[in-house]
Amino acid sequence: MNIYDNRNISMMMDLYELTMANGYFLCENADTRVAFDVFYRKNPDGGGFSIFAGLQQIVEYLEGMHFSDEDIEYLRGLHQFDDKFLEYLRDFRFTGDVYAYPEGTIMYPGEPIVTVVAPLVQAQLVETEILAQVNHQSLIATKAQRIVRSADGRAVSDFGARRAHNNDAAIYGARAAFIGGVKGTATVSAGQYFDIPVGGTMAHSFIMFYQDELTAFRKFASIYPNNCILLVDTYDVLKQGVPNAIKVFQEMRDKGVKSTNYGIRIDSGDLGYLTQNSREMLDAAGFTDAKIVISNSLDEYTIKSILDQGGKVDSFGVGERLITSRSEPVFGAVFKLCAVEEDGKFSPRIKISDSVEKITNPGLKSVYRIYDKGGHAIADLITGRDETVDLSTPYRFVDPIEPWKVRSFTDCTARLLQKAIIKNGKCVSDLPAVRDIQKFVRAQLDTEIWPEEQRFENPHRHYVDMSPKYYEMKMDMLARSGKPRE
Known part of the structure; x- marks a missing residue:
């Protein structure tokens, strides 16, 4: 049935x-x-x-x-x-x-x-x-508002569908999270039903499909030049991921491509430390407007901690701890x-x-x-x-x-x-x-x-x-x- x-x-x-x-x-x-x-x-x-x-x-x-x-x-x-x-x-x-x-x-x-x-x-x-x-x-909605306040003006998006208790919880949870102040959701059906902005780029599988990370980045940038947020933590963030992203951004610039939305996402590791170093590398390469997005088990407490440590973050993707209100x-x-x-x-x-x-x-x-x-x-x-x-x-x-x-x-x-x-x-x-x-x-x-x-x-x-x-x-x-x- x-x-x-x-x-x-x-x-x-x-x-x-x-x-x-x-x-x-x-x-x-x-x-x-x-x-x-x-x-x-x-x-x-x-x-x-x-x-x-x-x-x-x-x-x-x-x-x-x-x-x-x-x-x-x-x-x-x-x-x-x-x-x-x-x-x-x-x-x-x-x-x-x-x-x-x-x-x-x-x-x-x-x-x-x-x-x-x-x-x-x-x-x-x-x-x-x-x-x-x-x-x-x-x-x-109440949990989302707490998380949005902790971000101190930075954008927060709902990334929680796959960790929600079921599909109804994901869809109506995305609605409630938007009411609470998030800027959008990764859940497509919630965007369709409630006219909530949807967003998302790539997962690790896209990068792992190709023989090397740089090829994956180039493929993605060629298809989505105006939504080019590259996931840089599949192998090594600072030694490989960010340098490869910078290389692709430079190639885009050399071709005259002016992206309206580009940058990197980090989904693991010491997010405070990694975002500070990534920001320095991006700025040194001339990409001061490249965004840094982070995800990975975030809530109001981890976000505040990362920012208090000097983390350089433009936006947050918040999943399981928002969509389940894990703390309570x-x-x-x-x-x-x-x-x-x-x-x-x-x-x-x-x-x-x-x-x-x-x-x-x-x-x-x-x-x-x-x-x-x-x-x-x-x-x-x-x-x-x-x-x-x-x-x-x-x-x-x-x-x-x-x-x-x-x-x-x-x-x-x-x-x-x-x-x-x-x-x-x-x-x-x-x-x-x-x-x-x-x-x-x-x-x-x-x-x-x-x-x-x-x-x-x-x-x-x-x-x-x-x-x-x-x-x-x-x-x-x-x-x-x-x-x-x-």
Whole structure:
């Protein structure tokens, strides 16, 4: 069976979602509306923020969600589901609402980045696919942004497809990496699907095919004079690879070929030492504009180390440690029930835990980003969905970590973060192209997010505050937890 023939990702769910949905269908009103929040609990790699990615794929999934005859028969063969429930699935379409941050939004732990409001069974069935998209793409976008920052203005490209966990991880990982700030990808299908710039030249096999390295370089330069990045570490970088590259560059120059993009790539060895010496050799030969590209198990830490050692690098090709986020490969977003509609109004629900960080924020909520006069984001504010935030006068808020302190926002402005994305099962919001999402990320980091939050080590904590009314509601629910309802 080829799973890529008419693949239906609607079935990409955990079995417990179906068993719960079957139970709701048999015992409850399946049309009762509920609300679930998607949020995460900590930033990867000890960072100060994360980047929201994957929204477009969530929308595509929800708009196309259905169960085929083959899906129904497979589920019937599990002997766990009522026939009436299976017939319900046969005509299934998502008819709920989705509110979410714009894709590319800088986000922080504990905030509802996506909220699904839908009939009970529908809301329960969408959990796994939504989390899979948010967890994967947000993780890779956040990792990519860290790597791009470590390059200090030098170009970074995604070279990770062959080390990705599978082809979907490679394609959507390339999309997420571009959102995070890389300049392009080596993954051709990602370039085709998402209009991401693609790049790449040669591997060692091209050089090894020929009897000698110089012949291979000459062949390649004759075919691709304007994309002539020669891989110089097949045999010996400084004694053979770079001298042969210089010889080919000189031959091109003598023939009047003015390459728009030429240089060398080094994929092994002491990259700091090799790039310094290679730069000296290229400059001495008169090729001061020849680029030096490096690859080989790079991440933000190795890149920073190479540059701190004086490495001479123009661009980086980053593979496995980007596409798998090797240093912290789990993002940890969760999907939690926060409200149930009762008598026409949404009643809040809260999950209690002995671990404070696992206690959820109940009810339908709004999240506002608060800005000072200079346009810097000084905090995020969680309120009840029905609250109005008026910052024309000092606005008192509660820091849930230090609730005893009396604090107010003064001379500030607010921006509502969640927007309506899907209403009644149909997308009602424009979904920007990845190039525009990348620009949005860059604009936030350049103008809104404090440099102190962007530090790799011990970043400043971004405050996620609560309105007094919302904080009191949550505390009241905690105080009444475990007590029978009257």
